[in-house]
Amino acid sequence: MLRDTLQQVLIQAVEAAQADGSLPRVSIRAPEVQRPRQPDHGDYATNVAMVLASAVKRETGQRANPRQIAQAIVSHIPPNGLIGQVEVAGPGFINLRLAPEWLQRQVLAIVQAGDRFGNIDRGQGQRWQVEFVSANPTGPLHFGGARNAVLGDSLSNVLEAAGYQVQREFYVNDAGTQFQLFVETLYARYLQLLGQEAPLPEEGYQGQYMVEYARRVREQEGDRLAQLPREEALRALWPLARAIVLQDLEEELALIQVHFDNWFSEQSLYDEGLVDQVLEILRQRGDIVERDGALWFRASKYPGNEKDEVVVRSNGMPTYFASDIAYHYDKFCRRRFDVVVDVWSVDHQGHVPRMHAVMRALGLEPDRLIILLYNLVKLVRGGQEVKMSKRAGEFVTLREVVAEVGPDAVRFMLLTRSPEAGIEFDLALAVAQSNENPVFYVQYSHARICSILAKARAAGFAVDEEPGPEVQADLQRLTHPAELDLIRKMLELEEQIDLAVEKRSPHNLPHYAMELARVFNLFYRDCRVVDPAEPERSRARLLLCRAAQVALSRVLGLMGMSAPESM
């Protein structure tokens, strides 16, 4: 990354200054290079002189003047084509400005990079799995699940851009009592469709969508299942029920551009005997013991846990935790992912230390399991909270919200907030504001670029060819402040990707997208692109537009949103 390069340059300067005695030899950590808030303070700034000054005081007891140290460092910066102006400012900051000639050259590099623009090599091909959504397969996704989907998917996009190999997985809880209840409800609805008296199970799923699902069963099976004895019918219905609900979930998630590489069945862990196997491994290690007729995982042996946890109840039924242990064993020990990210809503927080205890019990480094917790979405309509319960059939589905406010606005709104922040989502407000949404500001800028390019094409400019080194001569004409600001902002993308991975949250992306669109609009205001009287400058600006198109389209893509050519 550019920032790393600058950091290397500064390290060299410090070492050179120490070598010739301009600076005392004290050791410090790698200097921080950051982007100042104020544009007057340059493109990058470093506090290395201040850090060095306090290190000198600590090691030698002598007071050192940070500004003098900064000056010494500055005069030892090796020559390079990257840095233009350098200045010492404030209490001892060193402010760096990128050379305009270097910035101009980056326009070509951006266009050539295309949809790989902004990629970094942080991950170095490590295999990561992101498991997200994993909602109970008992009906449509409610809106809270949409936040999980948006977070997990955008994080996956960003990880891929940062050089990780990512698998997106949905864990299908098709083994527990909830799914059984779902199948029984479906069976009752199916019989009702065929005109039979069939009460819904106690605590069954009340929602109308169950009737729709039953209709699909009847379409596929006719009345065949009604002829079978109840137990046999339920067994036959099981795979059908699963397929119907998963298809529904898949379609809903596709509405907001979320797709999974793998749908992993909880039941398969039992069918393969893996749950028993893994519990046996832990029993042999003394991490699982019998007490009061139940099997307990001895979580309290491990940090952060105060109590043990039941894995097999005294009635012989395993808990969800039992299959979860086997599931994570499978992820790390059989499928051999380097790192696994689980995206969970904050109400599962109590489960986090237990899972890390499981990691230790299995002899795995706990840091390889990253559990990303996100806060709840409180759905409000006109100031009134909308309560959600899937079993009672009272909930707002992702499908409904997408129909009201559109997929891109949904993604943008859910993505903009940091995971730990609770979101209050007012449907009435979202609909009212959907035309004034920031997402359209970004997309509009992209569409505007397409329109400019079309206009240029009509005027005879070549805007579709692969540009080569010959354009460098034209690019030197990009000297307007708005042009250089646009280039600088585009070059920030790799840092934004790095930051999102570092924070394990992509919520900085929408903010960055807004800024990128803004600097493009400022350029558009100040700089006429297509001007037949100035062909060289027009060519340069058209290339700049193409670069901006690449950058906008890339950031929209990372956020899982479309980059429309017209709106």
Add this chain to the structure above:
RNA sequence: GCGCCCGUAGCUCAGUGGAUAGAGCGCUUCCCUGCGGAGGAAGAGGUCGCAGGUUCAAAUCCUGCCGGGCGUACCA
């Protein structure tokens, strides 16, 4: 009770120990015989919950308190 998270502009929220704390929406006033006005410019609006501490420097780190959310099952 204990644990985790949150408290920043009227509202919804960003903010990486750094220089003058930001955005969107809303509000006020301006700018179209110019490539797409879904745009741009200017402005009002803040004791960063409160009080201490750490240091060259704190919205950011530490401690305590006050509010709010979540968790604390042989549930998932």
